[in-house]
Amino acid sequence: MTIDEVDSYAFLPRAFRTIYEAEPWADHEPAWAPFEPPVGEARVALLSSAGIHLLDGQEPFDVERERREPTWGDPTLRVIPAGVTQEGIGVTHLHIDTSDIEADINVALPVHRLAELAAEGMIGEASPVNFSVMGYQEHGAATWRDVTGPEIAARCHAADIDALILAPA
Amino acid sequence: MLARVIEAAGIPTVTVTMMPILAEKYRTSRILGVEFPFGHSFGLPGDIAMQRETLLAALDLLATAVEPGTVVHHGREWPVDRRTAYKSWQPSEPSPIVAQSMEAIRQARRQG
Numbered sequence: 001m002t003i004d005e006v007d008s009y010a011f012l013p014r015a016f017r018t019i020y021e022a023e024p025w026a027d028h029e030p031a032w033a034p035f036e037p038p039v040g041e042a043r044v045a046l047l048s049s050a051g052i053h054l055l056d057g058q059e060p061f062d063v064e065r066e067r068r069e070p071t072w073g074d075p076t077l078r079v080i081p082a083g084v085t086q087e088g089i090g091v092t093h094l095h096i097d098t099s100d101i102e103a104d105i106n107v108a109l110p111v112h113r114l115a116e117l118a119a120e121g122m123i124g125e126a127s128p129v130n131f132s133v134m135g136y137q138e139h140g141a142a143t144w145r146d147v148t149g150p151e152i153a154a155r156c157h158a159a160d161i162d163a164l165i166l167a168p169a
Numbered sequence: 170m171l172a173r174v175i176e177a178a179g180i181p182t183v184t185v186t187m188m189p190i191l192a193e194k195y196r197t198s199r200i201l202g203v204e205f206p207f208g209h210s211f212g213l214p215g216d217i218a219m220q221r222e223t224l225l226a227a228l229d230l231l232a233t234a235v236e237p238g239t240v241v242h243h244g245r246e247w248p249v250d251r252r253t254a255y256k257s258w259q260p261s262e263p264s265p266i267v268a269q270s271m272e273a274i275r276q277a278r279r280q281g
Contacts, residue, residue, distance in 0.1 A: 002244035006202035008190040011255055023194050030196040030237035031177035039232045047171070050208055070265035094264040096208035097257060104214035113211070113220045123228065133171070136264070141170065149174030156180045165227045166172050167185045167210035168192075 035163055037124070042162035045127035047152065048109035049135030050101055050169035051093035053078045060092040061134040067094075075140030077148050078132040079155065082111055095136050096169055108169055127161050135169050172197050183227045185210045189240055200240045201227050205247050206258035213248065 009017050035042075051061045061074040080089075089105055091098035101108045111130055118126040131152050137144055156164055172182045176198045186192045187210070189202030203210060203223060212219030223243065230241050247254055263271065 001246055003204050003242060003246055004244070006187075006189050006204045006242045008188040008202070010204050010251075011187060011206045011258060013259075020188065020191055023191060025194045026196045028196060030198045031173050032198055032237040033176050033179050033181045035181040035231050035234075039228050042231075044228070048210070049171075067265050070269045093208075094260060097260050098208065100209060100214045106217075106220045107209050107211055107214050110211045110220050110224050113217070113224050116221070117224065117228075122225070136266075138266075144171055145174055149171050150178065152171065153175045153178030153180055156175065157178075161180060163181045163183065163231050164175060165183045165185060165224070165231075166175075168188075169208045169210065 037162055039123055040121060041124040043125040043127055043160055044114060044123050045130050045156060045159070045161045045164045046109050046111060046114060047131040047133070047164055047166045048169060049133045049167070050091060050096070050098065050108040051134040052080060052089050052091050052101065052105065052109055052132040054080065054084065055088055055090050060090055063092050063094050066136070069139075071138045073136035073138060073140045074134050075137060075143035075148055076133075077151055080109065080111070080130045080132050082115060082126050082128050082130065084111055084130075093134055093136070093169065108167060124162070127159055129155060129159050131155070131164075170195060181231065183231050185223065185227050189242070193238065193240060196238060198237050198239075199230050199234045200238075201230050201243055202240060203243045203245070206254045208258050209247075216248075219245070219248075 091101045114126040117123045172184045176182045183199045185201045192200045211223040
């Protein structure tokens, strides 16, 4: 059987449903950056909000502060290189079970699948850099908008990235 | 929200999400809805074919979308029974905000 229309609430606990249903429609048009090159020539990057960090040289997302301040979520950025290995990552996110990502990063940030597509010529290039954030944001949302988002965009421009695939966890 | 900021800065984006209705409400540019458990945007661990298929669907949307707010519903069903999948994505203990909310409800009931 295939799905015709995704049920956005299929896996959501019922108590959360009313919160999301009450979310208003934004009163602005979507931003739009045209995608120019053929996919087969594009340099593509990935972003996940699953809370992935590198064990070597990066701090985990600060969940200890979130435990003390439950409406705060760490809004900072981790840059994940294309060559990251499974053994090289940790995952810190208090709102999901992270064990499947700890077993296989490609569940949330498919860097190895992207490298395979690049090797086969299905895309031009896998970006040398990918991006990781931690998706629980309430008080941190302004920092995402004003700091983290612009920093990701600047790094995309600096790395000549043609498109970014985002995967909210 | 990140997608909007990044797209506005000139980088084309595709958002792969379990909650396409929310991405639509946020006026996201290109949306690939997937009916997968949270934390599993591309598929099951170790299922290379499924992860690849989802990634290719995102790239296809990138190549074909011609107007802002394009939504595509990915046809793939999650290959684990619904009850197991519903339980297995959730953390072993409630997140701090959920724990706090549950405690507030308990207190209100005690006082009521």
